[in-house]
Every structure is written in structure tokens, then in C-alpha cells.
Amino acid sequence: MKVAFYTLGCKVNQYETQALSEQFKKEGFEVVPEEDLADVYIVNTCTVTRMADRKSRQYIRRMKNKNKDAIVVMMGCYPQTNPDEALEIDEADIIMGTTDKMMAVELVKKLIASKLSKGSDPIDNIGRKHVKKLSMGSDPNDNSNDNSNDNLKYQELGEVNGIESRTRALIKIEDGCNRFCSYCVIPYARGPVRSRNLDLIVAEAKRLIDAGYKEIVLTGINTALYGTENGFSTASEASRLPAGGADAGGVASGLPAGGADASGIYGIELVVKALNEIPGDFRIRLGSLEPTVVDASYIFKLLKYDKLCHHVHMSVQSGSSKIISAMNRHYTREDYLAMVKTLRDFDPLYGITTDIITGFPGEKEEDFNESISLVRETEFLKVHCFPYSKRLYTKAALMENQISPPVKKERNRRLINAAEEAANNFKFKMVGSVQRVLAEELAPKPEECGGCDELSGLLLKKGELLWRGHASNFMDVYFAAKEGEDLSNTFVNVKIAAPYADGVFGRKE
Helix, strand or coil, X not given: CEEEEEECCCHHHHHHHHHHHHHHHXXXXXXXXXXXXXXXXXXXXXXXXXXXXXXXHHHHHHHHHHCCCCEEEEEEHHHHHCHHHHHCCCCCCEEECXXXXXXXHHHHHHHHHHHHCXXXXXXXXXXXXXXXXXXXXXXXXXXXXXXXXXXXCCCCCCCCCCCCCCCEEEEEEEEXXXXXXXXXXXXXXXXXXXECCHHHHHHHHHHXXXXXXXXXXXXXXXXXXXXXXXXCCCHHHHCCCCECCCCCCCCECCECCCCECCCCCCCHHHHHHHHHCCCCCCEEEECCCCCCCCCHHHHHHHCCCCCECCEEECCCECCCHHHHHHCCCCCCHHHHHHHHHHHHHHCCCCEEEEEEEXXXXXXXXXXXXXXXXXXXXXXXXXXXEEECCCCCCCCHHHCCCCCCHXXXXXXXXXXXXXXXXXXXXXXXXXXXXXXXXXXXXXXXXHHHCCCHHHHCCCCCCCCEEEEEEEECCCCEEEEEEECCCCCCCCEEEEEEEEEECCEEEEEEC
């Protein structure tokens, strides 16, 4: 039987979909592209915005229309936070939340067997709804005392043998978040922080490196919170922890869960250090670091690891300290810029990407202008710009001074323009530098993608092909190399000559 997967949202969802895909393959299913005709459709949903909710519903209905006899499984953050609304989607045969996703294979097989037998309605035999209530941990609004269930433990998803691309692989190290930013529904969708056993992370990394992957991307709902459920919640609190101690929850063999090791290392640095010690020519990329958790001094400690990419995603969300405070994010604009300075003092071409919300409740024009100025000052490699979207359960949804949709849309447009200008300035700063690029694939020739004028005489020479890959700082790098060289999944030194397309252009040295 054929199964197709449709994944919305974050890299954690992508990782979990890959794990599910491998489980279905083991049970004899053939995995096909998401738009193909299939017997089973698995929809791994996102609920960060209303648009994500809408896309989830649309795909479910579209696939059921394509094959009315198909089994459609809706899982993830949308049904976890909106279980009653999800039940109204008749096209979904099985509805699951964010826990026990690996039960999907068993439930699908049971439903198939039930359909083949005669008697009662197959759906009635297994039930449609499989959404468990999550204990919200430290949420002051949560009256649940359900702290004895498996939702407080990290759930292993089985062996995952690669994802993202043929060169980069994701490893999930953590689930859940307890920051409760006032606009964000994710803690309610994912539950409290649960960190993965360090030995298992290292074992998965070694397996992927042995399989030929050159870049390991660490991902989680809030990776900076790794280990914090049993030790600390901020860098300042961690400084009070004793080194060593008893294992409090199995985050790392021989280490306290969330505490410091004998060298005083704690948090996500435990993971970076362990992976950095694995032999081989590969690099480590952090999926994100939350400024609500780490500070400039903690970031400085990470810079000593030579395999760690010179790139980090740090969500600032606003350039206004007033709005940052209203978002329940415990740092200021100045704190954020101190982290930026630490990174750029270490490497002026350190790549920084971020997220910024426009039109948060109470955001005045001067607050928005502070976001614009922060973008220009920092020169982000990329900014994910989002108009504020009301989310269920969140305090921001109940705040006064909600911004009108036209104003949010206009501010978002202006922010995008400023972000593109800042990114272009960063590209020009890379000109003349030599970057170690992980070659990924052959790219279309300049004349095939309208890039002739941009290259201004730096077009491919006779006998050259155009390759594409990523530098350590996450810049897309297009580079010329001789025909006949198979550079895929190799590190190449490239001298940058000019901005080009969505990145920069250079030549292999």
C-alpha cells in the first residue's frame, strides 16, 4: 500500500515525519510524494498561525477528494490545541495530537484490517480521536495535576537515517517549551521541556556521519532549553549549579539532567561538546538559540567548538524593549545586541537569522521603527517576518489595542523590504572572503535563471558548471567549478566575488 506525508511547520515536524516514514517502510508501505495518489495520507500539522491551521485543513480535504477511500491521519499541533474543531473535519479518519505519533502505523494497520472485515463501522472499532491532554508544567494558568503520565518524558521515535538533504541531517534533541511567550501557543501544543538522552543523540550522530552526512543540524522546539527541566531555566540560574551530581532524569549518562558536568558545562553545550569530539570531517549547526534562555556570556562559551557552524537563529521578535516585555520575553533590545556583538566580534561574517512579528498588540509606529532599525544595525542574513496572529490560550489574544489587519500587513511589507536590504548589505561584506562551502547540488546556469546581469562579467567560463551549497554562516553560495568534478557532499573553498540570486557567487579555489 502507498502512504504519502504532508508536513507543515518546523524542523521538528520534519524530523518526526521522517521517523514515521521509516516506520511505515518497515511495515511494508511504499512512501510516495505528497501529491500522488495514495492509500494513506499522513498530515503532520502546524498551528503557529491561522494560515498554518487553514493549510492543514485544505490539504486533508483535497486528498480525501482525490481518493475518497484513502485513510487520512491528522496529527500534531493543530488537533492537540483544537481537538473539538479537528473532530469537525469529517475527512480525517484518525486524529492524533503531538504525543504517541508512532502509534499511527498501528492505528492505520488496524483500520485497514477493520475495513477488510465485515460488521460495524471500521472507524468505530478504533476511534477517531487519539489526543492526550498535556501537562503544561510551569504554566500558571494550568490547573491540571496530571504530572504522572509519559508526557513528561522524551519519546523516542525509533531510528532516523537522514533527513533535510543528502548532505545535512536533522537530529531532534528536545521537545516542549516552558517560556509561555504571550503570543505563542506552542507550549500548549508541545507540553513541557523533555530532553533526549545524550548517549542516544551521540549514537544517532555517529550513525549519520558514518552514512556520509557532512552536517548535523540540532533541532527541537526550544533547543536552548536542553536539560533545563531538571536543573536550570536560564544561564544565570545555571551558574549556581554544582558541578557533577546524581542523574536526575537520564539526559546524559553520568551527568545530572540539566546540571553541569565536572567541567561546569551545562545545557545545550553538553550536546555541542559531545558531538564536537566525534572524529571526522563534518560540522554542527544549531537550529536555534533563544535569547529568553541564553545570554552573551553563554554564547561566548560555545564559540570555542571548532565544528560548530558560524551561524545561529536567534528569534528577537521585536526591536522594541517595550514590546519584547509585553511578549513575556525576558531580555531587552540591548541584551540582544550584546549577543550579536559577541558573535560578530568573533567573526564579522557570522550569520544570524531571526523572526520578527509585526503588529503585536500595542505596537506603535515608534516601536515598529525600532524593529526596522534593529534589522539594519544587525544585518541579518534572513528575517522571517510575520504579521501577529491571535492564538488560542494566549494572553496576547486578550490584550487591548489590537492592531488592524491592514496596518499589520503594511508593516510586514516594510519590514520585508528592510530585511532584504540588510541581507544584501551582508552579502557585499562577504565579497573577497574565502568560504568553506558544503557542495550540495548542481545549480541552473545563470542564463537559465535570469542571473546574467547580476554576475556582471563573472559568468561561467567555458568548461565550467555552476554548483550550489551553503557556507558555514548559512549563506547560499553559488560557485563555478570545472566540468567533470563530482563535488556533491564535499567541502570546497570558494572565493566570493559578488552577490548573486538568493546568495553569493564565487569560484572554487
